[in-house]
Amino acid sequence: xxxxxxxxxxxxxxxxxxxxxxxxxxxxxxxxxxxxxxxxxxxxxxxxxxxxxxxxxxxxxxxxxxxxxxxxxxxxxxxxxxxxxxxxxxxxxxxxxxxxxxxxxxxxxxxxxxxxxxxxxxxxxxxxxxxxxxxxxxxxxxxxxxxxxxxxxxxxxxxxxxxxxxxxxxxxxxxxxxxxxxxxxxxxxxxxxxxxxxxxxxxxxxxxxxxxxxxxxxxxxxxxxxxxxxxxx
Amino acid sequence: xxxxxxxxxxxxxxxxxxxxxxxxxxxxxxxxxxxxxxxxxxxxxxxxxxxxxxxxxxxxxxxxxxxxxxxxxxxxxxxxxxxxxxxxxxxxxxxxxxxxxxxxxxxxxxxxxxxxxxxxxxxxxxxxxxxxxxxxxxxxxxxxxxxxxxxxxxxxxxxxxxxxxxxxxxxxxxxxxxxxxxxxxxxxxxxxxxxxxxxxxxxxxxxxxxxxxxxxxxxxxxxxxxxxxxxxx
DNA sequence: CGCAAACTTGATGTTGCTCAAGCTAGGTGG
DNA sequence: CCACCTAGCTTGAGCAACATCAAGTTTGCG
Numbered sequence: 001x002x003x004x005x006x007x008x009x010x011x012x013x014x015x016x017x018x019x020x021x022x023x024x025x026x027x028x029x030x031x032x033x034x035x036x037x038x039x040x041x042x043x044x045x046x047x048x049x050x051x052x053x054x055x056x057x058x059x060x061x062x063x064x065x066x067x068x069x070x071x072x073x074x075x076x077x078x079x080x081x082x083x084x085x086x087x088x089x090x091x092x093x094x095x096x097x098x099x100x101x102x103x104x105x106x107x108x109x110x111x112x113x114x115x116x117x118x119x120x121x122x123x124x125x126x127x128x129x130x131x132x133x134x135x136x137x138x139x140x141x142x143x144x145x146x147x148x149x150x151x152x153x154x155x156x157x158x159x160x161x162x163x164x165x166x167x168x169x170x171x172x173x174x175x176x177x178x179x180x181x182x183x184x185x186x187x188x189x190x191x192x193x194x195x196x197x198x199x200x201x202x203x204x205x206x207x208x209x210x211x212x213x214x215x216x217x218x219x220x221x222x223x224x225x226x227x228x229x230x231x232x233x
Numbered sequence: 234x235x236x237x238x239x240x241x242x243x244x245x246x247x248x249x250x251x252x253x254x255x256x257x258x259x260x261x262x263x264x265x266x267x268x269x270x271x272x273x274x275x276x277x278x279x280x281x282x283x284x285x286x287x288x289x290x291x292x293x294x295x296x297x298x299x300x301x302x303x304x305x306x307x308x309x310x311x312x313x314x315x316x317x318x319x320x321x322x323x324x325x326x327x328x329x330x331x332x333x334x335x336x337x338x339x340x341x342x343x344x345x346x347x348x349x350x351x352x353x354x355x356x357x358x359x360x361x362x363x364x365x366x367x368x369x370x371x372x373x374x375x376x377x378x379x380x381x382x383x384x385x386x387x388x389x390x391x392x393x394x395x396x397x398x399x400x401x402x403x404x405x406x407x408x409x410x411x412x413x414x415x416x417x418x419x420x421x422x423x424x425x426x427x428x429x430x431x432x433x434x435x436x437x438x439x440x441x442x443x444x445x446x447x448x449x450x451x452x453x454x455x456x457x458x459x460x461x462x463x464x465x466x
Numbered sequence: 467c468g469c470a471a472a473c474t475t476g477a478t479g480t481t482g483c484t485c486a487a488g489c490t491a492g493g494t495g496g
Numbered sequence: 497c498c499a500c501c502t503a504g505c506t507t508g509a510g511c512a513a514c515a516t517c518a519a520g521t522t523t524g525c526g
Binding site for chain 1: 302304305306308309310312323324325326330331353354357358360361363364365367368369370371372374375376377378379381382383384419421422462463464
Binding site for chain 3: 413414415425426429430432433446
């Protein structure tokens with residue numbers, strides 16, 4: 001009845017090519033591809049961990065993964081969920097500052113860091129491309145700080161659902177939630193129980209429908225947006 | 234008895250020059266300086282606001298400012314405090330995503346965005362320099378997400394004090410706090426009252442001393458670090 | 467000296483966490 | 497094909513941390 005995870009979370013890889021090379025000349029593209037390799041990861045597998053040497057940069061071509069940081073006692077903060085077309089692993093100090101782990105089966109294109117670094121001075125537009133990637137990550141991080149520091153549970157969950165909807169192309173009412181409640185909780189700074197209760201409240205209020213725990217229908221986008229900003233009752 | 238704000242928060246501008254040009258050739262430096270201008274802002278004045286066209290990039294040469302985002306109902310999240318040597322205003326979509334406002338009297342060097350953008354393809358190393366700036370911001374943002382989402386009030390305040398200490402050169406025990414309790418609260422996702430009470434608790438526990446509300450002494454750095462990670466009792 | 471802004475402290479309230487128990491669906495083996 | 501088992505989700509009851517509301521107190525400035 002519903003699409004399974006592997007098809008649902010890898011919706012639309014641009015047939016034209018990889019995001020890393022978007023807007024670059026053909027010759028630049030082929031030089032970049034020369035230092036790349038495709039890899040696959042199963043759910044639960046790590047691409048790299050916090051503290052590892054950052055010797056690779058990755059672009060996701062399919063699937064979904066979570067990025068997170070841990071405190072010494074095991075508390076976890078998920079800093080982002082990444083899907084097809086997104087780039088990760090650009091570490092400033094040569095060391096990864098978060099762990100990257102597959103949620104759904106992931107395929108990535110891996111670029112050797114040292115080689116890419118050498119191309120940086122050489123390939124026109126590449127640095128600008130990477131700057132754009134990092135700036136977008138930064139923008140997302142700042143939105144998330146506002147959410148974590150100042151939004152109430154209901155607003156957090158509503159914001160999360162809107163993010164997922166936007167991420168899945170905004171077209172249909174129905175969105176697929178590939179991650180577990182515990183992952184959502186660690187992303188929003190809540191507990192599993194609070195996330196679950198908040199889903200139930202939104203359902204009872206008629207703002208969303210939950211045909212299965214992993215599928216959310218949004219009959220009225222506007223009401224969800226109000227819930228996300230506290231602009232509702 | 235204590236240094237006033239203007240001297241205390243502008244400790245050590247590299248005499249050699251501006252951070253923007255760090256590591257660049259002399260000729261590159263002069264081309265960058267050609268598109269720059271010095272400006273001053275008094276406490277409370279805005280360099281730019283969330284949503285404004287991003288037509289300038291700024292480097293702080295002295296003073297301190299706060300960056301923040303607002304929710305429609307006025308709740309505020311401060312995403313960072315910036316001091317001498319830090320760069321801001323690199324907006325991905327041509328629109329600023331936060332407001333930048335002076336806390337202490339600020340002097341900045343402003344680079345016209347369009348001009349700097351043109352230099353990007355032209356001046357070797359400049360793109361790399363900006364990439365490094367953005368990557369550091371991103372790293373700070375991710376640390377802050379962990380703090381906002383998963384740390385308790387005591388851990389948040391202790392982390393903040395360590396950040397301030399690091400920022401001020403780590404040398405002496407005494408650090409100067411140029412911002413108000415309300416600013417600290419909006420940075421840590423707390424209220425003014427909770428910040429104040431938490432200072433008092435740390436003082437009573439002997440972890441810090443508070444000779445004035447704006448001066449903190451840290452007799453034992455290690456204990457404060459434990460408090461910041463929840464590694465203490 | 468008086469005022470305003472910022473800080474501190476206290477009393478009370480609410481949100482979301484903790485602990486604990488059922489529920490549901492998917493997968494496995496008889 | 498069905499019973500069982502497990503992992504993840506949901507629900508409930510009680511509680512703790514932090515917010516809110518409301519005074520005081522201190523500090524710097526005109």
